[in-house]
Amino acid sequence: MVEGSIDRDFFKVAAPSPWKPWIIASVAALAILGIAVALMNSVGLFEIPEDDPGAKTIAAAIALIGTVLSATMALVGTVVKYSIDDRNSRLAAVEASHNYALAVEAEKRNRIEAAIRAVDLLGENNADATGSQIGGAMLALVSLGEVSLATALLSQLWPSGLAAPTVAEIVIAEALKTGSEDTQRLASVVLYKNADQIQQAGFHIWPISDPGWDTELPGNARLSLALAAAHWLVSDLKSGGLRLPSGAAVLYQALNDPDDIVKDIAASSLKPLIQKVPETAWIYTDQKRLTAPEIAARLTQFPDEPLTSHGVQVESDIRELLEPSDGESGQTS
Helix, strand or coil, X not given: CCCCCCCHHHHCCXXXXXXXXXXXXXXXXXXXXXXXXXXXHHCCCCCCCCCCCCHHHHHHHHHHHHHHHHHHHHXXXXXXXXXXXXXXXXXXXXXXXHHHXXXXXXXXXXXXXXXXXHXXXXXXXXXXXXXXXHHHHHHHHHHCCCHHHHHHHHHHHCCCCCCCHHHHHHHHHHHHHHCCHHHHHHHHHHHHHCHHHXXXXXXXXXXXXXXXXXXXXXXXXXXXXXXXXXXXXXXXXXXXXXXXXXXXXXXXXXXXXXXXXXXXXXXXXXXXXXXXXXXXXXXXXXXXXXXXXXXXHHHCCCCCCCCCHHHHHHHHHHHHHHXXXXXXXXXXX
């Protein structure tokens, strides 16, 4: 279960300041005492003549005692008020903690119900579930943070044609963005095994925007993504026309990957293609125009022959596919 989306800070209750009441009470008490002493001094209660029988002294003493008592009562009242506020704050904190626990429990229950519903769609031959219901259940899992479960379900549903490519793109993109390393690896493998579904009529699905490349993903995930891009390139070229497909943009960016195997797959996929397409061929990548000569220049930094078995295989597949294209005119992307 992934961490909930409920913000605990929303349930926090501000505790009363432990210093503010004492400061206010002390200042108030001192102010009352100071004002009282000043008033008594102004009326001459502290100026006792020698022939005074003691009336003024008694009056001054009574006034001073009354002032001290008033200041003390102000201090005591403030402290009592703080104690009441502190007790109320503690009670509110306990209630807020209880409300937070209830909210988390409700969220978990919603997730479990959504997960159960999604798993139910994998019932006997999925006879009772429509494509929109399956897609909706998977998107619900993603929105609830159950990316791992959604990816696992996708690995079963997509090959059977029970998950739409657009739904698969959303699930895989979210898995690569927020999932654990295991989930990221699974998502990239799912894309690789269904690479023939990346290119659709009039559009393509690729879980990294641009379409681009992410060197921060785990090594095994990037390896599967490179193989997926290579097979995407092959399936796209099969549709006809010698050009630079969108998969070439992904593979070009993969040339900067820190993993030598990933770079070898990308270079081995692009070399036979660049040898066939016209120099005028181009494609957009990373918000700029990428031309065939630029790709060719970048490929000179790599060995002429593939260094890995993956590279040998993808280069062989693409060369075999492009051989009949000798002499045909290329098309620009």
